[in-house]
Amino acid sequence: MTYKFLIPLLLSGVFAACIKDETPMPNYRQELADISTNALGVATTLTPSDAVPCTILNRVADLRPDTTYRALTLFTRSANEVWLTDFAPVLVPVPSKYTGQSVRYDALSVVAAWAEPNYVNLRLNIKGTAQGRHYFGMKIVETTTHADQKRTLRLKLIHDQNNDPLYYSRDMYLSLSLARLRQQLQAGRDSVSVSIHTFKGETSYTFPL
Incomplete structure (x- = not known):
């Protein structure tokens, strides 16, 4: 899902460099991160791999209120502020003993x-x-x-x-x-x-x- 953003951006950056070398290409980062929402279901904070919470500058709404999502994210960052371009939820399983349950360990x-x-x-x-x-x-x-x-x-x-x-x-x-x-x-x-x-x-x- 994320690559649909990465490829056009990279190509446009190459094209821009041919026309105007001094035009910088956005420094996009792809990381696993936590996204936290407020009571209105708007994403307010992104915590990337360095565990430093960053304020989300653009509006990302229609999410579950007061929730933290684990996600694969695409963003640009300046100090402790980010512009969130895209994200896809990531599974966070809770360890359990699964007593009495039949479970499978299929190869991957x-x-x-x-x-x-x-x-x-x-x-x-x-x-x-x-x-x-x-x-x-x-x-x-x-x-x-x-x-x-x-x-x-x-x-x-x-x-x-x-x-x-x-x-x-x-x-x-x-x-x-x-x-x-x-x-x-x-x-x-x-x-x-x-x-x-x-x-x-x-x-x-x-x-x-």
Whole structure:
């Protein structure tokens, strides 16, 4: 969705440079970020990967009131102000034990995994069709206490292919809230480990809290 904005802007920037070299091209940034709304459902604040809240200058309305969205965003930034061009909501699963429930771990590919001050982010590549609907979750496997008394919360990504044929590949993003985990574990001491079933086998990513 975001690329429809990126490509024309890049092309127009090249064209402008040929005509008038001193015309600067807007410094667009594409990041996972939090978007917060006010009581009227208007987006007021964008908090990007550096966790510094920024005021949204343009009007983005008709959203859910008093809500924080996790989203893949496209914006320009000047100090602590942003102009929000586009955004697409991102799934933030809440870790659960799923006791007594049957869950699936269908294979996918991991493009990237990284941590921010408040999130662990995953960029995943899934196979399916344009109309296919997949289901995701985060299962709590166990909490391991090490010899030095540090603890690791071990999670496993749930992916239900929902019988969607493996025709095409597409990327998607998923974020895990560290603020919620810090209510159970100690920041600066403990860690979280996410296990993912891929086409090449099981892989794990561990991040400090």
